[in-house]
Amino acid sequence: MAYLELKNVGFSYDNGYEAVRNINMSFELGESVAIIGENGAGKTTTVKLMNRLLVPTKGEVLVDGKSTKECTTAQISKKVGYVFQNPDDQIFQDSIYKEIAYGLKKMKLSPDEIDKKVREAAEICDLTEHLEDHPYNLPYSKRKFITIAVIIAMDPQVVILDEPTAGQDRTSTEDLKRIINHLVEKNKVVITITHDMEFVVDQFERVIVMAEKEVRKDASPKEIFWDKELLELSSLEQPYICQLADMMGITDVMTINDLLDK
Numbered sequence: 001m002a003y004l005e006l007k008n009v010g011f012s013y014d015n016g017y018e019a020v021r022n023i024n025m026s027f028e029l030g031e032s033v034a035i036i037g038e039n040g041a042g043k044t045t046t047v048k049l050m051n052r053l054l055v056p057t058k059g060e061v062l063v064d065g066k067s068t069k070e071c072t073t074a075q076i077s078k079k080v081g082y083v084f085q086n087p088d089d090q091i092f093q094d095s096i097y098k099e100i101a102y103g104l105k106k107m108k109l110s111p112d113e114i115d116k117k118v119r120e121a122a123e124i125c126d127l128t129e130h131l132e133d134h135p136y137n138l139p140y141s142k143r144k145f146i147t148i149a150v151i152i153a154m155d156p157q158v159v160i161l162d163e164p165t166a167g168q169d170r171t172s173t174e175d176l177k178r179i180i181n182h183l184v185e186k187n188k189v190v191i192t193i194t195h196d197m198e199f200v201v202d203q204f205e206r207v208i209v210m211a212e213k214e215v216r217k218d219a220s221p222k223e224i225f226w227d228k229e230l231l232e233l234s235s236l237e238q239p240y241i242c243q244l245a246d247m248m249g250i251t252d253v254m255t256i257n258d259l260l261d262k
């Protein structure tokens with residue numbers, strides 16, 4: 001059974017603007033999925049519906065078999081963790097240790113348990129040596145990892161990352177891939193919104209394309225990035241390796257090795 005399921009979900013903001021409609025998606029434990037689509041397609045609205053920051057105005061979202069309408073946001077956030085696009089929307093403590101510990105304290109864990117979880121999450125996110133630092137002493141790219149550590153420490157079954165590679169260099173992007181692999185190995189669902197097509201190809205086996213408030217396609221990277229009609233209609237570009245192959249008149253290539261084999 002899917003751990004997280006969106007069934008015919010629609011959502012309109014208070015001003016009446018319909019941001020998403022007729023969304024159907026389901027996610028099994030242990031899978032990592034990218035959600036892509038042009039600005040305003042409805043990606044962030046969709047993931048906020050997953051962790052009950054928003055409640056559907058049509059249809060329902062089921063987490064572990066239960067509708068989010070029947071739960072509180074605090075109950076859902078223990079199961080579905082959302083790392084905001086901008087870390088500065090999330091960070092408010094004066095040390096990284098306190099920032100990671102904050103949610104754990106709210107969960108009423110013992111000081112020893114809190115300490116253990118803070119240190120484990122910091123280790124995974126390569127922050128151990130910075131635990132006593134003020135978050136704003138670290139650059140923006142590193143602050144993103146603080147917010148990831150906050151969510152990892154709370155150990156939800158679903159981790160949602162909103163634009164994790166934005167503002168990151170190659171080394172940090174490799175760190176992100178390592179963290180996602182770690183979470184998947186621990187049987188978590190990792191859902192990542194991204195505009196970084198190279199990252200999608202390198203990291204994900206399943207990709208959901210959203211456009212104009214709806215899901216356009218849910219398939220493998222190869223099925224997505226060689227569907228030129230879909231890309232055109234969704235204002236998306238092929239990753240560089242596909243563009244290169246295309247210029248050479250070769251199709252269905254996803255990696256440099258695929259290209260060399262043709």
Ligand SMILES: Nc1ncnc2c1ncn2[C@@H]1O[C@H](COP(=O)(O)OP(=O)(O)OP(=O)(O)O)[C@@H](O)[C@H]1O
Nearest residue numbers: 013015017019037038039040041042043044045046
């Ligand atoms: N609080 C709000 N009130 C009204 N409309 C909103 C609100 N938040 C978002 N919207 C609108 O809903 C639509 C979908 O926004 P959303 O942030 O879900 O898109 P997105 O695909 O994540 O875009 P991006 O890639 O730019 O982050 C946009 O047109 C946006 O302006």
